[in-house]
Amino acid sequence: MQNNLIIYNTLSKKKERFKPIHPSFVGIYVCGPTVYSDAHLGHARPAITFDLLFRYLTHLKYKVRYVRNITDVGHLENETLGEGEDRIEKKARQEQIEPMEVVQKYVNTYHKNMDQLNTLSPSIEPRATGHIIEQIELIKILINSGYAYESNGSVYFDILKYNKKYQYGKLSGRVLDELISNIRDIEGQDEKRNSFDFALWKKASPEHLMRWPSPWSDGFPGWHVECSAMSVKYLGEEFDIHGGGMDLMFPHHECEIAQSTAALGKESVHYWMHNNMITINGQKMARSLGNFITLDQLFSGDHPALEQAYSPMTIRFFMLQAHYRSTLDFSNEALQAAEKGFQKLMKAVESLNKLKLSENSTIDVIKLKEKCYEALDDDLNSPVLLSHLFEGVRIVNSVIDGTEKIDAPGQVSLKALFNTFVFEILGLKEEKSGKNDEKLTGDLINMIVKLRQDAKNRKEFDVSDKIRLELNKLGVTIKDRKDGVDWERE
């Protein structure tokens, strides 16, 4: 097992050679969705980014354990301050159903959308509510080692104490002084030693539905503690890669680092990777701006900001056209261009099978393949990889035009190259809509029926009989009626 992969480590802010802890295994933990509403573009980007990483490492023959969690408790409305109502519980109240019914509904939508985007299932998809004991155990350790304190049934992480020994804010680059001056005291925060301390365990108010017994109170875990508990449970005290969206760097990942470091006396994560954000027509995506687009809306075109529907593969292709660390701006123009680009790529893949072969070849597939690997190894540079694949598209078209020549072994290697990079690693796939085929099929049969009628009108009965017979062979029966012709498929 070896690799030439270089990863940009958000923690060191440098590109680093990727060296897994165990020679043939890779452990990856990625922050998944909080399941209280439909999946949107902001969910698609990390899913596709780390799917690419998962696919590439698997292609390199690593045994990859890819853990992506489901947050189904503890994510409060104001995530910076860690205050407000639980997002899932709020939705449950609005819809008058059980919090776990909310969870089930939006986990289902998320899974459906991720399938449509052709992202592979993670190896393990742990849920916060499924690991309350593990979180309680972690909190106990933090209290025992003095990094957390109980106050009125809740438990908080003591950032000042932690910062004496370790450095709080090293991932996001925030310094504690800045936090101290920025965060004002808020009502109800007085049970904390410092207003920037974050909750590990919250005592539940009497009407709160999602609650579990603990040594401190009937309550629920804070948002950040689940990821520290679950990553270590499934990947070990130290593991290779932790990923997520850039918006999670502060406070979520910063708090994760503090929790794990305080509990284990060492850092858990070797490489931190963060995908950048998405804008829509240059603006931040926000419900208040009316540009909040769910994946279902994108795929159906059912949103005022959309000129048409965009297929899952158009979205995937579009995201891969940008490097994961660049911002990505959605617009109808950009999506339409991506749609064309994707179709061009798929058409070349199809043409590849029908190329006219020559005795010799003017094409260097080996060189092209090397370049493709180089692009991936350079911090998963998918846009550069795509540009190399479009060099492959140019080659295919040149062979068709006759300006380049390809021999049989060349064709085999070029096909293998497209298979590996387009389908296996980039995770694109052909999109043939059964619905369109059904409509086209009907149109074609109608056209043939009309041709037969024309032949009859010209009294070419041998032609019309032959047409009926041929259609019959394809399972289509023509029935002449007084008022026209009917047909039926088997």
Place this chain on the structure above:
Amino acid sequence: MQNNLIIYNTLSKKKERFKPIHPSFVGIYVCGPTVYSDAHLGHARPAITFDLLFRYLTHLKYKVRYVRNITDVGHLENETLGEGEDRIEKKARQEQIEPMEVVQKYVNTYHKNMDQLNTLSPSIEPRATGHIIEQIELIKILINSGYAYESNGSVYFDILKYNKKYQYGKLSGRVLDELISNIRDIEGQDEKRNSFDFALWKKASPEHLMRWPSPWSDGFPGWHVECSAMSVKYLGEEFDIHGGGMDLMFPHHECEIAQSTAALGKESVHYWMHNNMITINGQKMARSLGNFITLDQLFSGDHPALEQAYSPMTIRFFMLQAHYRSTLDFSNEALQAAEKGFQKLMKAVESLNKLKLSENSTIDVIKLKEKCYEALDDDLNSPVLLSHLFEGVRIVNSVIDGTEKIDAPGQVSLKALFNTFVFEILGLKEEKSGKNDEKLTGDLINMIVKLRQDAKNRKEFDVSDKIRLELNKLGVTIKDRKDGVDWERE
């Protein structure tokens, strides 16, 4: 909200009028799969049976909370004795992966197959490992009330003690004396007071991976306790319906009743429903008999016992052709007959839109609809419902033949009837294979291209030009080459 539904209650062994606890709500708990291998026919039957119940109650406008669990810990190899290795942990050892990777893999397959069978997602799908705390709390109550005892770090349910006050075995009809004489003492059972006592908590051996801290030991819950804990958590101390396969009656449901009754002092479940078993060519399905068929194998035809592939809707239709309390024998002949029956039904649905309407009608749709409801109300008698729907099929065909007449309102009612019962309640759906359409589309285009060539050969150039033009309109481009004709779709 009202209903005329009669349900066969396995507990009373009688058909009973269904009266929900709360007038407009229904709570259903169904035992789901233990996720350590591919889903098979034995999983499909309860899923389809209780999907029918869920759909019918929803159709009747009840707000239904349908809970179906995932067993991901504690189901041991010998389920009658409650001994042996944990099924998931064993599979993990064999495949050299984490137990939770086994769970993820087979949950994914199960969900995929259930989607293919068009079963609706349950409202909540709780997992045993996600409710360890709830199980521990229940065990504490049982110990405190004297119905359970700790022994060497494990906790067992005291059946003799329970039987003094309540009746153990009332669901399955087993009497305690029989159990006492049948179960011989087994090695390692000596920590139990009686060999038929069942485990609520098992102390984990040092090498056991799936383990949680508890007041008694680091260990894991027994198989039966999860369902008592999760049903009460999500449906309340008393709820309407508990379902599952007949094979679960003993010991699983018997133990559930004992746990819940002992803890709550009353029975939780108002109606117990059990689907009957499946045989294959008259034999029990078993891996050792080589007749163990997974759903993936059924859908692909990839099993020596299968003469062909059977589509998910063929399987669903086949299962609905039998009443859920009857045994059901799988054979190629029976499946092929089901396939034909299903196609006949779908064809009638299609023809319904093209019926020739008359001024008056010879058909009584209202009567037919009443009969359909009567069949469902009679303990979900789906085979009788299907026979009424085939009376509908006969009507459609008679109208086509001209032996019966239908008017416009009649057609509307008949369409509504098919929509309600075939699609909404029985959960059948049309199966148009995109793949077949794709092939047919290609064949049809080739046929048209050939017709154009024939026209050219006959020097009917107006015809050949028109064909090219018409194809163009449908998005198909014809390219004449020296060696023949190529075509391309948009």
